[in-house]
Amino acid sequence: MITVSDLRKVYRQGSNDVVALDGVSLEVPTGKIHGIVGHSGAGKSTLVRCLTLLDQPTSGSVAVNGKELTNVDSDALRNARRRIGMVFQHANLFDSRTTEQNVAYPLELVGTPKKEIAEKVAQLLELVGLTKFAKGYPSQLSGGQRQRVGIARALATDPDVLLCDEPTSALDPATTDEILELVRKLRDRLNITVLIITHEMHVVKQICDSVSLLEAGKIVEHGDLEAVITNASGRLASTLLPLPGEAPQAEGAGRVLDLLYTGAQATEPVISGIARKFNTDVNVLAGSVEHLGDQQFAHLRVQFAPDVDIAAIIEHLESTGIAVTVKEAK
């Protein structure tokens, strides 16, 4: 479990103060994958540097399994850091070391016996599927393989938390999915807490259990994936499940609604149900239906005839747990 409370970071730039983090609090329970999304400049990088104490936060605290990382001396900090495994955007492997020597690095630091290191490294390389590249150098590996080595290295100290900073931003889509699949597998097997900082909504949709939206140094929205996707008034819903392309506005007269729904409702014929119950025509203008995790999510834009009792329809939809937003036709 990782607990961040009221983290603030203020940089001094010339004569003015720049607030990079403005009171970030979050908690990720053990074994959960949490995504932190935000545009560049939102404070993601600063957050990562403060979480690992590469930069000292101005105030606030970071704790892993109740153990404080902030306000401790440098020896305690070094030990505490070993509770967090970190995966970087560009892997940051050491070119002068072979794959297995890279994975062995964190173990060497604390003087682990050679035999123990060899066993642990072999085990980790098998876990990430790179056993046959053990003696090779990072320059001989592909981007995805390098990231796998990075993950194996991050896990060498048996950390409680895996902190991934844009882990797939430098990878192609197929490799991205492979790496995300690996992270999910590792979480399942090791019951490790995972924190992923990313700007890619795809990553959130693929593996996150919960998500936070970081904006101007503040978390402006957070919650379980299901909750934020179906929260029609939230900012994440429309970015996580956008309507395809330029969603068409309604042509001519009529009432337009945006519907967001999940799970049970998604498997039911919502639209034809409405058509029958209210004896009206429904026009689907745009829609996207996605299967995320083990849940089905749908985002539809529908249009009703102008003479329909729209209030009754909205009431009916909301009573079945569907989030409705009214979009006035132009």
Place this chain on the structure above:
Amino acid sequence: MDYFTELLNNPGITKAMWPATVETMQMVFISSVVSVVVGLLIGILLHTTDKTGLAPMRWLNVILSGIIVNITRSIPFAILMVALIPFSALVVGTSLGPIAASVSLTIGTVPFFARLVETALRDVSSGKIDAALVMGSTKMQVIRKVMVPEALPGIVSAITTTVVTIIGYSAMAGLVGGGGLGRLAYNYGYTRYELEIMIITIIIIVIMVQVVQILGDWIARKVDHR
């Protein structure tokens, strides 16, 4: 006597050439080893005490960079060498011979090598240093296990350049009592107009430089896994 027999019987070649070569190699070897050891330390200090470095220490950085390195580097070697004659005499007891010359050679090249090391270390990406720190490395471990090994190809090239520079400087040192090939070329080639000795001296020095360069490049390739 034909030309070649005359050349082979020239005492400049039969008697003086070999000892001069040995003296030059002595000078180059001693000052290279000391320069590399001391320069590496200063180079690491220059890089780590910088304000964006691993252990910023402003006063030490100013002393090393501004005073020691920059001032020494701005004095032309020919002048520095003469100015250091009393100091060499103090350190090794004499101002003559290859050992004495090594003192001024070393002092002249340490700042040069230190700057090259600093540049090589700066090429190690900050991401690698961050990674090492996040994994719980001490600063010393970062330097020993990450920074220097990652910069090794650059450091090896810096050593090659430095040794070649020292070979060049050693000829100059020869003129003010250091002996070696520089002295030989001056005595025979300049004061006695024996062009042959001059040419052979040049050939020997060129071979030395070539060997150092080829060896250096080979080692740099061996340690470069980027």
